[in-house]
Amino acid sequence: MAVLQDATGLGRGSLYNFFPGGKDEMAQAVLEDIDDWFQLNVFGSLRAASGGNTAEARTSVAAMFTTVDNYFQSGQRVCLPGAFAVGRERDRFAIAVSAYFVEWIEVLTAALVAMGHADARAIALRTIAAVQGGIVLARALSDNTAFTSVLSAARAEAIL
Template structure:
């Protein structure tokens, strides 16, 4: 039986889980209804444009989390001293490990980037990765890292590849190892 949800924001995490589990195409309205506990009418009340609006709301929610927990702290660190910047970069990796649940949670933006949905959500996906590379580069400059742009690019690639590897092997330790390697590379450990 559908439950009553009083806000649009309250249903977004459940929709995010449905998109992570089934992909965009596989997340039918029936799947989204079941995941959210809402009937079709309630979902359309919150998201009048349908599934695409639901997916965009999930991506925006993810972006909000990354802005608050990753991008803004790195921006602040970029104007600090080298020690503070290295701490912020280490903290970024810890937050990323937590967010992706040691690689057991897929990166929905990464999944959309390599799927048929890439063009549909190109702006959001592109901005997510560009912003992350840019703010990490700025923090790495402040930290005194040699070749900060390349290091930032490689760190993000390691994170994304680590998620895929950990899920493919069903081994969170693979993601933890990748995070450790990326942390050492970025923080001059």
């Protein structure tokens, strides 16, 4: 709540006026906003490149790594769907959290297939696991290189 109050400049009562469903409605709205952002900045590009040529797919996958690094601020920004996946909120938001990760896996796999990877799904899974694990380590260790090094290794595997 404090983060939302700080970000919006609204008091608790004003926030509840906008979100009569309370914290769950607020969290759902944030998850939808994250999904919209990823649709526009990551998933859409990967999806478009999955039917294209190898060079287009490679460019899209490379851009994904840069975009993800910037979005997560080299591991210093929490991935809310990832946090919800392992937190007590998991059951309340399971559909949205699962959909976020399933789509990322699917569109990244398709782009990697377009690049010629025979083991595209495995690479996609390792890539997303590296992003999520890198965020946890970077925050736990207060060390951005924990994120950037695993992201770099995932990029090297995916891009060839």
